[in-house]
Amino acid sequence: MEFRYSEEIDTSLYETHGLCDGIPLRVHKDSFSEILGSLRAQRDWDRHVSPLYGGYNGNLGERFSFVRVTVPECLPERLETISYANEFAFLYDDEMETLDLKNVDQGVAGAEMLEAFQGTGDMDCNPRDLSSLRPEKRLQAQIFAEMIAIDPVRAKTSMKAWARFVQLASQTRLKPFDTLQEYIPARVIDSGELIWFGTLTFGMALTIPEEECHICMELARPGYAVLGLTNDLYSWEKERDAAERQGQDYVFNAVWVIMKERSVGEEEAKLICGEIIRDYVEEYRLIVENTKRNQRLSKDVRAYIEAVMFSISGNLVWSIYCPRYRHEGLEDSD
Incomplete structure (x- = not known):
């Protein structure tokens, strides 16, 4: 991959807890567009959906912000839009956490996520009449309109991927999982494999040939396992507390699954989760190296597989430092 918009950060300037050895951290050079897009989304949500009170945290961090480190080679003119999205x-996600999810029909919730656009199956993704939609769905339609204005073809590809994600993810949290073997494939779906496919391909202007889509997704899957498990590890306390408030007797999180499957406490389960992440990271590093040498794959497939690798290091470092997941107890986990 050619690096045009990002710079590599010296390893002495950030912590990884030993969870992504061998993967450098790259940061987009534009520090303004992510701030602009993130704050614009917060302002629109506060104005049109529900008030934002103190304590909310999203993309932005004191040292590293999410999109700049997870999509470091995003085209500059697309960075604000994907940051808003x-x-x-x-x-x-935070709005859903305030609901009693035990009383939410997940199928209905998934269908509602698709209301902001129509006809995804035939690629006719023009926003429909928005007057009947709830405010958050109108904001979603606004995102799609902005993307279409920038790049109609890749925007529609992203929308199809996002629609498919909603259809699949609406089923992943219906019941607890007893083993990691059962949980991890569901977590890959739930962590946004298809959402991130749409984000990377749109943000970086990549086109994955239809005949290569299957192998592209297969090659990237261990990387998405890393992303999902890393999120589980660093958001554990946040998700555990949310589940307790809602009266749930389980948490959709690898730490919870490990605790139950192996009869261990929280701290040991987090250490085990870290070891599993390391194994997947090493597996994915080898996949990236092999893919870079495989000239039978298209240039954009090879770029996508490498882009997921930089999402891994970016997501990890952001998770360690971000206000969204900040808590005590992980500093000594390496």
Whole structure:
């Protein structure tokens, strides 16, 4: 991959807890556009959906912000838009956490996520009449309109991937998982494998040939396992507390699954989760190296597989330092 918009950060300037050895951290050179997009999303949500009170945190961090480190080679003119979209996702996620999810029909919730656009199956993704939609769905339609204005073809590809994600993810949290073997494939879906496919391909202007889509997703899957498990590890306390408030007797999180499957406490489960992350990281590093040498794959497939690798280091470092997941107890986990 050619690096045009990012710079590599010296390893002495950040902590990784030993969870992504061999993967450098790259940061987009534009520090302004992510701030602009994130704050615009917060302002729109506060104005049109529900008030934002103190304590909310999304993309932005004191040292590292999410999109700049997870999509370091985003085209500069697309950085604000994908930052807005990702901030919207954080806002929506927090809104869902305030609900009693035991009483939410997940199928209905998934269908509602698709209301902001129509006809995804035939690629006719023009926003429909928005007057009947709830405010957050109108903001979602606004995101799609901005993307279409920038790059109609890749925007529609992203929308199709996001629609498919909603259909699949609406089923992943219906019941607890007893083993990691069962949980990890569901976590890959739930962590946003398809959402991130749409984000990377749009943000970096990548086109994955249809005949290579399957192998592209297969090659990237261990990387998405890393992303999902890393999120589980660093958001554990936040998700555990949210589940307790909602009266749930389980948490959709690898730490919870490990505790139950192996009969261990929280701290040991987090250490085990870290070891599993390390194993997947090493597996994915080898996949990236092999893919870079495989000239039978298209240039954009090879770029996508490498981009997921930089998302791994970016997501990890952001998770360690971000206000969204800040808590005590992980500093000595390496």
